[in-house]
């Protein structure tokens with residue numbers, strides 16, 4: 376699998392960047408995970424909207440879905456400009472009717488609800504779900520293909536259930552919205568120390584911190600997480616590509 380970081384900021388994008396958005400590719404299949412603010416613009420550096428095969432949404436906070444509408448407009452315009460005519464499947468949960476309804480648009484996108492209790496196959500990807508600890512319904516994804524594994528925590532406070540869910544994965548893309556001296560419990564986010572602790576307890580092979588805060592010294596997040604986890608750690612960075 377090949378992971379490209381498109382957007383990594385929590386809550387809102389920093390100037391010229393994007394909030395949550397990740398491109399996961401395998402055997403030519405292109406899956407966009409989350410479609411936050413700024414993602415459609417930045418995504419076009421790596422893939423064109425009409426080239427996407429599917430989209431997978433963790434939850435309906437705007438930093439994860441703000442660009443769904445413009446993605447739909449892009450597909451409408453591209454349908455006039457190119458020969459590519461297809462309906463793009465957008466997978467999301469249906470625990471929020473209003474949020475789920477926005478995934479469908481004319482013949483261009485079709486919202487498909489995933490059942491978090493069941494394993495889902497999207498192209499080459501086998502996907503399992505874990506409900507996270509967040510103010511609105513939100514799901515983490517464990518994605519496997521050809522014997523490799525990847526977890527995206529989406530937005531969540533720390534919860535012990537993550538340890539089994541992330542066990543031994545090749546790459547853990549963990550949210551890390553708060554610094555070590557903060558408390559993410561009420562906001563539904565993890566600190567750097569919790570992300571590091573999770574990586575250690577789950578014995579993951581590589582940790583990438585994402586959903587980053589716009590303030591403070593981000594290097595401090597790395598330092599704090601590495602006090603818990605001794606494996607390789609990186610901060611998510613726009614345009615970085617990781618082979619899993």
Ligand SMILES: [Zn+2]
Nearest residue numbers: 385386438530
């Ligand atoms: Zn978020």
Ligand SMILES: [Zn+2]
Nearest residue numbers: 434436509530
């Ligand atoms: Zn959220």
